[in-house]
Amino acid sequence: METLQQINRTKSAALFEQAKQYFPGGVNSPVRAFKSVEGTPLFFKKGEGCRVTDEDGNEFIDFCCSWGPLILGHAPKPVIDAITETAANGTSFGAPTRLENELAELILNNNRYLEKIRFVSSGTEAVMSAIRLARGVTGKSKVLKFEGCYHGHVDALLVKAGSGLVTFGESTSAGIPEGFVRETLVLPLNDPELLEETLRKQAHEIACVIIEPIPANNGLLLQAKEFLGFLREKCTEYGVLLIFDEVISGFRVGFEGAAGHYGIQPDIVTYGKIIGGGMPVGAYGASRAIMSNVSPDGPVYQAGTLSGNPVAMAAGKAAVIELLKEGFYEKLAAKTEAFLSKITSYCTVKGYEVTFPSAGSIFWIAFSKNTIRTAEGIDAGSMSHFKVLHRELLKRGVYLGPSGYEVGFVSAAHSEEDLDLAAAMMCEAMDVVFER
Numbered sequence: 494m495e496t497l498q499q500i501n502r503t504k505s506a507a508l509f510e511q512a513k514q515y516f517p518g519g520v521n522s523p524v525r526a527f528k529s530v531e532g533t534p535l536f537f538k539k540g541e542g543c544r545v546t547d548e549d550g551n552e553f554i555d556f557c558c559s560w561g562p563l564i565l566g567h568a569p570k571p572v573i574d575a576i577t578e579t580a581a582n583g584t585s586f587g588a589p590t591r592l593e594n595e596l597a598e599l600i601l602n603n604n605r606y607l608e609k610i611r612f613v614s615s616g617t618e619a620v621m622s623a624i625r626l627a628r629g630v631t632g633k634s635k636v637l638k639f640e641g642c643y644h645g646h647v648d649a650l651l652v653k654a655g656s657g658l659v660t661f662g663e664s665t666s667a668g669i670p671e672g673f674v675r676e677t678l679v680l681p682l683n684d685p686e687l688l689e690e691t692l693r694k695q696a697h698e699i700a701c702v703i704i705e706p707i708p709a710n711n712g713l714l715l716q717a718k719e720f721l722g723f724l725r726e727k728c729t730e731y732g733v734l735l736i737f738d739e740v741i742s743g744f745r746v747g748f749e750g751a752a753g754h755y756g757i758q759p760d761i762v763t764y765g766k767i768i769g770g771g772m773p774v775g776a777y778g779a780s781r782a783i784m785s786n787v788s789p790d791g792p793v794y795q796a797g798t799l800s801g802n803p804v805a806m807a808a809g810k811a812a813v814i815e816l817l818k819e820g821f822y823e824k825l826a827a828k829t830e831a832f833l834s835k836i837t838s839y840c841t842v843k844g845y846e847v848t849f850p851s852a853g854s855i856f857w858i859a860f861s862k863n864t865i866r867t868a869e870g871i872d873a874g875s876m877s878h879f880k881v882l883h884r885e886l887l888k889r890g891v892y893l894g895p896s897g898y899e900v901g902f903v904s905a906a907h908s909e910e911d912l913d914l915a916a917a918m919m920c921e922a923m924d925v926v927f928e929r
């Protein structure tokens with residue numbers, strides 16, 4: 494096989510050296526540091542459609558898409574126009590604007606699972622606020638989460654399973670007080686018996702169960718619909734609120750997210766990523782009754798100087814209008830499926846140990862033939878394959894997020910031709926991965 498040159502990263506590498514003087518690890522969010530793949534991070538200077546260009550002028554078909562927000566691709570005209578027009582009239586007032594109503598109206602009128610919403614500025618903030626709301630409503634304090642789900646960097650949720658079944662967790666970050674960790678229970682995904690046993694014993698102190706209904710932050714750990722249905726049923730039975738963290742799945746697998754996809758009504762839903770059209774926006778929503786507990790209507794305090802920021806609202810609104818167009822999600826899912834089935838057929842014929850689980854336009858490269866539904870099911874050793882794949886794809890003009898635990902995203906801006914080209918590059922790169 495022809496050996497391709499490594500990409501030129503002279504300028505990116507110099508910028509990274511400089512960035513290391515300013516930021517811990519040279520970055521403002523850890524996964525960007527390329528710790529799990531080869532080389533230094535690429536510094537991007539332009540995005541257009543499904544393509545990004547780095548500081549050295551390398552161009553890539555992008556499947557990271559800013560980790561999910563860019564469902565319309567980079568710099569979609571309606572969103573950029575809305576941002577520039579709105580910004581020209583002032584970027585923030587700290588007072589209500591019409592744009593908040595307009596975005597909320599588009600969302601609430603087209604989502605059967607929500608009656609009221611509150612805008613915040615990130616997914617983490619949405620989750621943190623939703624947990625406080627659940628505690629405020631129930632008067633209970635513990636939170637039950639699942640191993641392999643990510644909910645942002647909320648103190649009480651940076652917790653993984655400890656040793657032993659259903660014990661308290663261990664924090665995954667320094668700086669989290671013991672007392673916070675004790676408020677969090679961690680269970681494996683896809684284990685209905687353990688879930689029921691835990692609720693039977695401890696529901697009297699559990700405020701809420703939080704889950705990514707389509708877990709997409711640690712591989713793509715697709716859950717059986719039956720498990721999610723069971724979870725819904727048991728939360729109701731035991732008087733525990735169910736939070737769907739839809740920061741990734743919301744507006745991604747369909748306009749109503751995973752709730753709509755599975756037809757399951759959560760008690761509280763959190764959003765982020767897509768909802769801001771590429772600007773920093775998060776949100777949480779629920780029934781009118783539950784939301785009536787939020788300040789200033791109710792006793793659960795939550796606020797934000799830049800919440801409902803007009804420029805971000807305008808971006809979100811312009812994006813949401815596109816998502817509501819007839820057939821948007823069907824088309825995107827069909828494109829993704831065609832793309833993945835090309836690569837899958839190739840890898841199957843070649844006998845490569847790799848599969849491509851997907852949900853709508855989210856996909857994961859799993860170096861395993863098994864259906865993986867739990868965090869434990871992921872073989873850490875297989876990540877060495879991802880390292881090679883990542884390097885080989887960069888050489889071939891395809892950009893994936895720099896970790897094998899992360900999923901990829903197809904956007905509306907990826908044309909069939911772009912996807913055919915990317916599929917061909919993916920097949921070539923797989924040859925290198927498996928024929929070393």
Ligand SMILES: *Cc1c(COP(=O)(O)O)cnc(C)c1O
Pocket residue numbers: 615616617618620643644645646705710738739740741765766775
């Ligand atoms: C990205 C993500 C978060 C955190 O959102 P930030 O905007 O990064 O704070 C929370 N939950 C899920 C499911 C996410 O995917």
